[in-house]
Amino acid sequence: MSKKVPYRFYLSEEQIPKEWYNMRADMKEQPDPMLNPTTLKPVTAEDLYPVFCTELAEQELDSTTRYFPIPDEILEFYRMYRPSPLIRAYNLEKALDTPAKIYYKFEGNNTSGSHKLNSAVAQAYYAKKQGLTGLTTETGAGQWGTALAEACAFFKIPLTVYMVKCSYEQKPFRRSVMQTFGAEIVPSPSTTTNAGRAILAENPDTGGSLGCAISEAVEKAVSTEGYRYVLGSVLNQVLLHQSIIGLEARKALEILDEYPDLIIGCAGGGSNLGGLIAPFVQDKLLGKASPRIIAVEPASCPSLTRGRYAYDFCDTGKITPLARMYTLGCQFVPSPNHAGGLRYHGMSPILSKLYHDGYMEAVAVEQTKVFEAATFFAKHETILPAPESAHAIRTAIDEALKCKESGEAKTILFGLTGTGFFDMTAYESYLNKTMTDYIPTDEDLERAFARLPEVPTV
């Protein structure tokens, strides 16, 4: 018998986890190592130091430390917006008439509007601690850039953000928020880097891509004294920081005498999903529990469901290390009609490995169905979700409806990563029915796969 569950459950400040959890420490098989693209040998910390902050480079390569203590300065920032609420979706359940119990961990109640702040705070702090003079990054939908701008303003570090050009144009106010926090914003591809100029030469009208913006941000960082590059997803270090989402969620559920049968998260590069599922994956790896885990990706950018598990560059300009991951090819750019984020060509190597080894499932959903779910959710739960988050809502609703058919009272947990206040252009196109769906053809994907680097995998 479960306890009476409030609508919104908050842990106390003292209950905020004081350590991040590193899934790799419990994985029986490790993800394949990142490779130096010149030597094709596994990258070393020394390879990474020119690009990343020292401590972050070390976190990136550390597959054995199970728990990393969260520094006090980061905890202090976390306390300004955490713990995030675990919400029981009573009104959504009622509207769906489902016996399922639906919970969501809501990460949107901070000014960045998403979970991205969890890693931004950590990365800005380590940069400050190292005495760096500036940071560069890229942003797609704008959530990561906003989060990092907030964190850099707090720790007083200059920040340059390369913003994917089509987002820059679709979301002028995202730019203004970052500028309010003092960041410099450059639409990407730009003429300020070799990578940007090369991409513009090949395709002058491109709306940009995350992979391209990454190339520019990395180039700017390594060519500027005292600067380093930071990334909001994909990397092991990011999943480490984001584990706070899952750790809080598991602790809250424990207090409520609950455990999820099903955990659902949207997946672009994997930062939210990897964070949400981390402690539950641990339970699975240690044989303590066996929840189903579902990654939800856009049908227009289906790296897990239709990509190759292969070594690929993390960026379009091919200046980053190679990572073995599910990928659509680093040249893949989702159709311009794709709204919102989740537009990265690859997937976190850790999540790719978990998926490959059967610890996780994946589904791809079309965006009109996603916005249908978003609007339905908003009307019943009163939160306007980010399009990214609405991918998880779509699948949570679908699973709850299956429970209605089967009569099973499953416990569903999904990640509501953020709010949609800056995505109203996309909502408008859904409302006035000009939004369309796009699914790449097999030929599209074959063309992209043909350009994958040739790297032997075991």
Next chain:
Amino acid sequence: MSKKVPYRFYLSEEQIPKEWYNMRADMKEQPDPMLNPTTLKPVTAEDLYPVFCTELAEQELDSTTRYFPIPDEILEFYRMYRPSPLIRAYNLEKALDTPAKIYYKFEGNNTSGSHKLNSAVAQAYYAKKQGLTGLTTETGAGQWGTALAEACAFFKIPLTVYMVKCSYEQKPFRRSVMQTFGAEIVPSPSTTTNAGRAILAENPDTGGSLGCAISEAVEKAVSTEGYRYVLGSVLNQVLLHQSIIGLEARKALEILDEYPDLIIGCAGGGSNLGGLIAPFVQDKLLGKASPRIIAVEPASCPSLTRGRYAYDFCDTGKITPLARMYTLGCQFVPSPNHAGGLRYHGMSPILSKLYHDGYMEAVAVEQTKVFEAATFFAKHETILPAPESAHAIRTAIDEALKCKESGEAKTILFGLTGTGFFDMTAYESYLNKTMTDYIPTDEDLERAFARLPEVPTV
């Protein structure tokens, strides 16, 4: 000795107040009654029924019931986003190097982005209960319209929102949010009402005003079968619903062994300020405590600090009852360079009376100083405030700096009514230094006062 105070303090769900508090029940002298504009006699419930929902009309006129039980259906909605956090501004205190302890009650963590939802939920519920077929309202900055659209979507009631035209144009995404929740949005003044047509005939290029949008919404409501009009501020019923802000704040402070020396809130029509201060005013009226209370208004729309305490219409079209309040005259329209809300010509009759009787002070601040405070606050507290809320921040900072000078460790409580995600046009104009200040001249005000209706006051 105070307890260790967390950054964010949440009451538990069970601690959400179950009654609203009505300040009038404890006021020694009552605000002057609203008058029927034709007879100049005090309005009766019957006068109000064609315009307002029955129960809301009764709440409006009830000056004796001290506590109103909050219906379960409303409490259920409140639980989806309340209690709101009471936040200790540790980082702002540090940045200001002040001995003051600064607390703020943050009402922006819901999709409407502001405290307006507290009354919207109540008003939509009573409309549903009465079996009404639709509601009309007006919105200025858009917070009230968004809140009401959310509430009406939940209770399944059609809603038409007259949106002040200059806001409609400055904030296209506000409109989309309301539409996502299913509301119909009409820019005001419009050609759909007699009031709108008359105002357009006199001034075709007007950007509109709250007073004008009220006229249109009231006209539409009384001329449509089964419709009623609802208002997000000024009215007694709204202050009643908003008392939940102050009741939660006082309870939270009590648990933390704190009591404010100083309570600061922004004031447009008075809904947030009236709600925040309600239980503290009770303490003052009953002689239990004597906190200073400061209303902060824009220098460009200074109803308390420079207005007349006189009978005036609540709308520009002169179709509403007359209310005795501090007013700039119902024809007053703030300068178009005024960003954000707080643009109403009058002030809640209850707050006007409290101010008149010396229970409350008032200051007017210029908008560039307000945005300076907003930006400073965002960088240190990580929340991007609404311009309206930033008026309170400005004065809270000024008072904290006075504490620094005097060495006094005062406890300051202010209302952070909402977030600024839809106000980026205004933030942009501040950032690129095109924002200017405007203070009406004495002649401007005299011209407006000359058009006040002639109603004898005692």
